[in-house]
Amino acid sequence: MRRFIGIFVWLAAIGMSWAAEDGLRVGAERFELYLPVLRGRNIAVVSNQTGVVPVRHHAKTGQDSTVYVHMVDMLLDSGIRIQKIFSPEHGFRGQAEAGAAVKDGQDAKTGIPVVSLYGKHKKPTGTDLQGIDLVLFDLQDVGVRFYTYISTLHYVMEACAEAGIPVLVLDRPNPHAAYTDGPVLDTSCCRSFVGMHPVPVVYGMTIGEYARMINGEHWLAGGLECDLQVIPVEAYTRQDVYDFPVPPSPNLRSMKAVYAYPSLCFFEGTPVSVGRGTYKPFECVGFPGSVAGDYRFTPRSLPGLSLTPPFKDEECTGFFVPDAYADSLPCRLDLSYLLNLYRAYPQKEKFFNAFFAKLAGTQELARQIAAGKSEEEIRRSWQPDLKKFDGIRQKYLLYP
Numbered sequence: 546m547r548r549f550i551g552i553f554v555w556l557a558a559i560g561m562s563w564a565a566e567d568g569l570r571v572g573a574e575r576f577e578l579y580l581p582v583l584r585g586r587n588i589a590v591v592s593n594q595t596g597v598v599p600v601r602h603h604a605k606t607g608q609d610s611t612v613y614v615h616m617v618d619m620l621l622d623s624g625i626r627i628q629k630i631f632s633p634e635h636g637f638r639g640q641a642e643a644g645a646a647v648k649d650g651q652d653a654k655t656g657i658p659v660v661s662l663y664g665k666h667k668k669p670t671g672t673d674l675q676g677i678d679l680v681l682f683d684l685q686d687v688g689v690r691f692y693t694y695i696s697t698l699h700y701v702m703e704a705c706a707e708a709g710i711p712v713l714v715l716d717r718p719n720p721h722a723a724y725t726d727g728p729v730l731d732t733s734c735c736r737s738f739v740g741m742h743p744v745p746v747v748y749g750m751t752i753g754e755y756a757r758m759i760n761g762e763h764w765l766a767g768g769l770e771c772d773l774q775v776i777p778v779e780a781y782t783r784q785d786v787y788d789f790p791v792p793p794s795p796n797l798r799s800m801k802a803v804y805a806y807p808s809l810c811f812f813e814g815t816p817v818s819v820g821r822g823t824y825k826p827f828e829c830v831g832f833p834g835s836v837a838g839d840y841r842f843t844p845r846s847l848p849g850l851s852l853t854p855p856f857k858d859e860e861c862t863g864f865f866v867p868d869a870y871a872d873s874l875p876c877r878l879d880l881s882y883l884l885n886l887y888r889a890y891p892q893k894e895k896f897f898n899a900f901f902a903k904l905a906g907t908q909e910l911a912r913q914i915a916a917g918k919s920e921e922e923i924r925r926s927w928q929p930d931l932k933k934f935d936g937i938r939q940k941y942l943l944y945p
Contacts, residue, residue, distance in 0.1 A: 569785065572715035572753065572776035573616045573683050574598045579713060579776050580623065586678035589629040589669075590617055591662070591701055593637055595685035595717075595791045613790050616683055616715070621655060628677060630659045631669060633684060633697040634794070663693075667738060668700035674708050682714045685793045686752040688721035689807045690730065691739040691904050692793075695755055699741055702759055702771040711772035716753030716943070718778055718787040720803050725749040725938065726878045727807065729930040730906030737903045745931055746878065746906065747807050750938060753777060757941040777943050786874060795850050801871035802827035808879040809866075814901025817886050818861050822847055822854025830882055831863020832856065837889035840865035880920045887914050 572579075573596060590596075597613035621627055630637055630652060637652060637659050650659050660666075660673055674680075680701060684694045698714075705712050727746025730736070742764055750758065753775035760770050781787075792798050797806060802825075809827050812819045820829040822844025829842050833856055841862050844854040864882055890896050897911040905911065913923050 568780050569718070569787070570779040571598070571717045572778055573717075575715075575776055575779060576619075576623075579681075579715070580620075580625070582713060582774070583620065583625050583679065583681065585626075587626050587628045587676055588620075589631060589674065589677045589680045590620075590627055591631040591633070591680060591682045591684065591697065592617065593632060593684060595789070595793050596683040596715075597791055599790065617655065617657075627655075627657055629673070630657050631662050631673075631680075631701065632659055634663045634693045662697050662700065667697070669704040671704075671708060674704060674710055677710055680705050680710060680712045682712055682752075682756075683717075684752065685717050685789060685791070686719060686755075687793055687797065687803055687806060688719035688747060688749070688751075689810070690727075690742075690744055690746050690748060690906065691810055692806070693738055694793075695752065696738045696741050698752060698756055699759055699764065702756065702773065703765045703769065706765055706769040706771040709772075711774065712756070714753045714756050714773070714775045716751050716775055716778050718781055718785060719749075719751045720787065720789075720800065721747045721807065721875060722749055722751060722783040722944070723874055724876050725931055725935055726927070728905055728907045728910055728927050729934055731908075734908060735902050735906050739903050740906045743934075745927070745934055748934075748938070749783070750941065751778070751943070754941050754943050757943075758938070761941055762937065775943065782945050784874065796821060796826040798824070798826065799828065799871070801866060801868065804870055804875045805866045805879075807875075808882060811883050811901065811904055812886070814898055814904045815886075815896055816855075816890070816898075817863070818842075818844060818855045820844070821851040822857060824850075825865075826850065827866075829863065829865045830886060831861035832886070832890070833859045833861055834891075835862040835886065835889050837885045838862055838864040880923060884914060884920060 596616045598616055599611050600614055602610050602612045617627060649661050652659050682698065682701060686694045702712055725745050725747055729745045730740045730743050732743055756773055756775060759765065760773050788800055797803050806827050809819050809830055812830055817830055817832050820826040820842060823842050829840055831838060841860055843860045844856050846852050846857060863886060887896055901911055902908045
């Protein structure tokens, strides 16, 4: 119990206590399982604004409320030696828009050096890891192949395997954990930072489970294995609904957007807007002059969301994702948006750009759409590879 006294004293001093009751606890909340592993070691943390734990604030008015405190702050106050923070796409505080350069620097709150793992520096170097005894990984993934946090996970595990440094992953729920769907990535033509491994668009695994698969399938360079430990989510099943306490990135602002993301992100490889520059990104899609759909929106320059969105200051017409989309967990991709807007686009030869194949993970999907294949025909073509992947996936699952 002495090992945890720093956290409890700190909470009491600021009028807080644990908010979690019996039920789901994310890996970061399970201090009793990983704090002893960290004590006395020099730690690097891979995290961003999502690396928080809930605590209950005891107000003087008698009205208690739950607030979220970053795991880094709690560990520092418990005497853990955090020497460095590695930040993924969007930065440590999660304020950079997609694809924006994120510079190295220093965290304003803690003074800890922050190293960006985005742009040309995706993998920690030997110098980055010098003097580090263990890397703690805590990112809220969204469970979609082209969301780059699993690529960051790969490079962190690879660098640590090469340096002989263990990695401890604090697991979190995945809103798309209950199903697998979409084309499996063809590594011979479509491997990139938005898709590194032969997995489908929706791979149905938490980030902790995915780390186990990276190791078990020997996907690290040279077939290396990382010294890996996963702190699982307590009392979690794949069918559980889990609302993110903090948006995982600036343009995934709602759970509806998170649920629609695997279906709508394909449009990032086309001339269609996904609503960047509005307050409903990944909840609407369209382009100027579209004859498909009747929802209208006009992208603007919005600091913190998108400064130069596609079709800035031009009215777009298309579709709005219905609110019912957020009422239950998704169970499959929806290709109807992609098919309808392709049919409506006047210059079909310019609809798919080079990025589309990287997002799809295959060159076949664009060909199928251009050939007029139906959604069900396209979906049937995915099934053999999905069945094979599901057999691999089963070996690494931690949750029912």
